[in-house]
Structure formats: C-alpha cells, structure tokens
Amino acid sequence: MIQMNNVVKKYPNGVVAANGISIDIKQGEFVYVVGPSGAGKSTFIKLMYREEKPTSGDVIIAGTNLSKLKNRQVPFLRRQLGVVFQDFKLLPRLTVYENVAFALEVIEEHPKKIRNRVMEVLELVGLKHKVRMFPSELSGGEQQRVSIARSIVNTPKVVIADEPTGNLDPETSWEIMNIFEEINARGTTIVMATHNREIVNTIRKRVIAIEGGMIVRDIFGGDYGYEG
Numbered sequence: 001m002i003q004m005n006n007v008v009k010k011y012p013n014g015v016v017a018a019n020g021i022s023i024d025i026k027q028g029e030f031v032y033v034v035g036p037s038g039a040g041k042s043t044f045i046k047l048m049y050r051e052e053k054p055t056s057g058d059v060i061i062a063g064t065n066l067s068k069l070k071n072r073q074v075p076f077l078r079r080q081l082g083v084v085f086q087d088f089k090l091l092p093r094l095t096v097y098e099n100v101a102f103a104l105e106v107i108e109e110h111p112k113k114i115r116n117r118v119m120e121v122l123e124l125v126g127l128k129h130k131v132r133m134f135p136s137e138l139s140g141g142e143q144q145r146v147s148i149a150r151s152i153v154n155t156p157k158v159v160i161a162d163e164p165t166g167n168l169d170p171e172t173s174w175e176i177m178n179i180f181e182e183i184n185a186r187g188t189t190i191v192m193a194t195h196n197r198e199i200v201n202t203i204r205k206r207v208i209a210i211e212g213g214m215i216v217r218d219i220f221g222g223d224y225g226y227e228g
C-alpha cells in the first residue's frame with residue numbers, strides 16, 4: 001500500500017530530513033512512527049501525502065508513484081488518502097457537517113449520498129448530535145473527531161496522522177485511539193506519528209523508529225523504546 005525506495009529529502013537549507021528510507025507497509029496495517037524531535041517523522045509523513053517531494057528515490061502509494069504524479073493529479077491522490085493533524089486544521093467558518101461534507105462536495109457527489117455518508121462517519125466518531133456546531137464550540141477531542149470524520153469520508157485506503165493526540169489530554173487521547181482502531185478494523189491502513197509512549201506500549205502495533213532521517217528500528221508489536 002505504501003512503499004518507499006531509498007528516499008532522500010534534503011531541504012533547501014541543506015538539512016537532510018530523510019536519508020535513504022526504504023519501507024513497505026501493507027494494506028490494513030497499523031503503524032506507529034516514533035523518534036525524537038527533529039528525527040524526520042513529519043517529513044516521512046509529508047512525503048506520503050506529497051506535501052513534500054523527495055530529492056531522490058520513489059514514494060509509491062496505492063500503486064501510484066508520487067514522483068510521476070503531475071500537480072493537477074494531486075487531488076486524486078488526496079482522495080485515496082486521509083490526513084489528520086495535531087492541530088485539527090478545521091475550517092472555522094464551517095459547521096461540523098460542512099467541514100466533513102466539503103471533501104465530497106468538491107467531487108460533486110450526489111447531495112443525498114453526501115448527506116448519508118457524512119452522517120455515517122459522524123456517527124462513527126460519536127458526533128452526530130453536534131452537526132450544526134462550529135469548531136470553536138467544540139472541545140479539542142471533539143475537533144479531532146471531526147477531523148478524523150473528514151479524513152475518512154472519501155473512504156480512503158490509507159489514513160495518515162501526524163501526532164493526532166499531541167494536543168489532547170490522556171483520556172481524550174485514548175478515545176481518539178479507539179476511533180483509529182475501529183477505522184483500522186474496517187480495513188483502512190493507518191500510519192501515525194506519535195510521541196505517546198503509553199499508547200504505543202499498550203495498543204501494540206508495528207513501530208517504525210526514525211533517527212537522523214533514517215529508520216533505526218522496525219518491529220511488529222514493538223514498544224516506544226525511548227527514554228524521557
């Protein structure tokens with residue numbers, strides 16, 4: 001589902017944030033990406049949704065080589081792939097419903113289908129009763145639920161999350177993890193960068209550890225593995 005072959009990413013300032021990364025993530029896997037601050041986790045994730053392009057090497061998502069993707073084809077990629085951020089990135093002037101429906105409206109899905117699908121994903125994340133609220137009226141955990149609903153509304157094959165519990169208290173973080181587990185149980189591949197040691201050590205999944213732009217550890221059912 002996700003392949004990287006010898007990927008190097010050198011930023012214009014000379015920092016090498018990915019230094020020869022090769023990886024193969026199969027359909028349906030749940031993968032944590034861990035490592036110290038500045039290790040290259042976000043870069044690794046950004047390469048997957050083509051927020052950044054590799055300096056060399058190939059990134060292949062669901063059979064599409066991103067290096068060969070034309071800019072105008074990027075929206076098609078984004079439909080195969082949901083993204084969830086630490087800071088939610090909801091549109092503040094749109095309601096919960098509108099934030100989630102947006103991705104379907106841009107592809108001109110039938111209005112009735114949009115309504116059914118939006119309510120379905122909002123039910124999955126437990127927010128059906130707040131469809132008319134605006135993001136500012138929601139707690140952080142609720143905003144992240146909306147953002148997860150938005151990420152899956154297109155039924156992508158892969159959901160990529162960069163520190164999705166980074167702004168949430170521990171209890172809320174566990175609730176958010178339950179939702180990701182449920183999405184994964186339905187067959188969606190999940191790749192999640194995280195600093196949450198307790199979660200990684202409790203809900204055991206494949207752990208890819210990155211340091212200095214390189215994969216230093218890749219273990220199924222591994223632990224968080226860093227001190228402090």
Ligand code: ADP
Binds near residue numbers: 036038042
């Ligand atoms: P992490 O997510 O593990 O904290 P990042 O991928 O954000 O790591 O960063 C890896 C390295 O690349 C760091 O040294 C960081 O300062 C650098 N970096 C990240 N983004 C950019 C950028 N847009 N331009 C220049 N350097 C960057």
Ligand code: ADP
Binds near residue numbers: 136138139140142
């Ligand atoms: P948490 O328990 O995660 O800290 P909050 O205390 O922020 O959550 O919110 C508790 C409940 O109150 C949530 O259901 C949220 O939707 C609602 N709420 C919070 N702020 C507002 C607001 N400004 N207007 C309306 N409802 C709000």
